[in-house]
Amino acid sequence: MTNPTEIIPGVIFYSYHSAMKKDKVGFFEHSTLVLQVSGQFTLETAGQKISMNSGEMLLIRKNQLGEITKMPLEGGDYQTIVICLNEEMLRNFALEEQIEVRRKYTGPLNVLIPENDFLHGFFQSIIPYVRNSEEKITKDLGMLKVREGVKLLLHAMPELKDFLFDFSEPHKMDLEKFMVRNFHFNVPVEKFARLTGRSLAGFKRDFQKAFGMSPRAWLQEKRLTEAMHLIEKKKKKPSSIYLELGFESLSHFSHSFKKKYGKAPTEWLYQIN
Known part of the structure; x- marks a missing residue:
């Protein structure tokens, strides 16, 4: 089966x-x-x-x-x-x-x-x-x-x-609070917009006002910052956290992490242990 x-x-x-x-x-x-x-x-x-x-x-x-x-x-x-x-x-x-x-x-x-x-x-x-x-x-x-x-x-x-049987659209909610609580979910920006009660254009506009950058750039930055915290402070293995942080693959996570911090996450973990 x-x-x-x-x-x-x-x-x-x-x-x-x-x-x-x-x-x-x-x-x-x-x-x-x-x-x-x-x-x-x-x-x-x-x-x-x-x-x-x-x-x-x-x-x-x-x-x-x-x-x-x-x-x-x-x-x-x-x-x-x-x-x-x-x-x-x-x-x-x-x-x-x-x-x-x-x-x-x-x-x-x-x-x-x-x-x-x-x-x-x-x-x-x-x-x-x-x-x-x-x-x-x-x-x-x-x-x-x-x-x-x-x-x-x-x-x-x-x-x-x-x-x-409530068929109303999701109400317009606090975008900043919602994103900080849900950044680790790997869903398209369009879904984040819908869940906050906004059109895609309205979501991007409000997002820029709230965070000073685009949704995709902020999500990448937020996830990598959280990854560094988990590796540096909690000694988490990269293979155990990349999915929890919203990355699609370990290779994508490692490449993005190295681009931001200069070293791959496994190298960083080895360095601090």
Whole structure:
């Protein structure tokens, strides 16, 4: 079985690991429902850190940057079922069910779902799709399963209506504070602009005012400064930090570091040890 397995293309996914894995997920474009089948799942965003174990469920809010750690427990493995709640499906659901949301959602961005027999039964009904992933399941059937999940979520927690059906654009937020907290995520500048509630042109203009340089130049400078701190003060190995700082590869990180500081990060680490 491939990992992760796409059970219903773009909609339902199954993930299996036998060893710990840390994913720099980056941008959550859509709201996402996760059932932890086994092992431990930890989501860390700029504002929250949430962990869950076997049998627990989490609803993740759209338009976020985050990192996921997948940890098998001793003597076991790691398994999750993930359902993507894309906005087009939710808009159609709201129209058909005559759901209106008149206010912007302001609650927590990630919500642990209390124990619920109906939702657990729903996830159990997805297991056959996981076990027979080689079978071709039509997208229409997959969307029926997702709609069932949304109905059960609303039955269990009616207050999630504002969470699920708020289709407003991200509000214009404090750009400087947001970037300082999220610079280490390797996402395009366009995504940073969207997350701060700005057009790309508006983002670049406000960024120049706030930091006195372009977004790309500032991100490079900020990541390299943090790298130097981790190497010099915490004796971190370059191979263990480049992904955490938003660099795409170790070679790209090493080249950029040497260009700024005159020596490759491994040379710098060897020098101070």
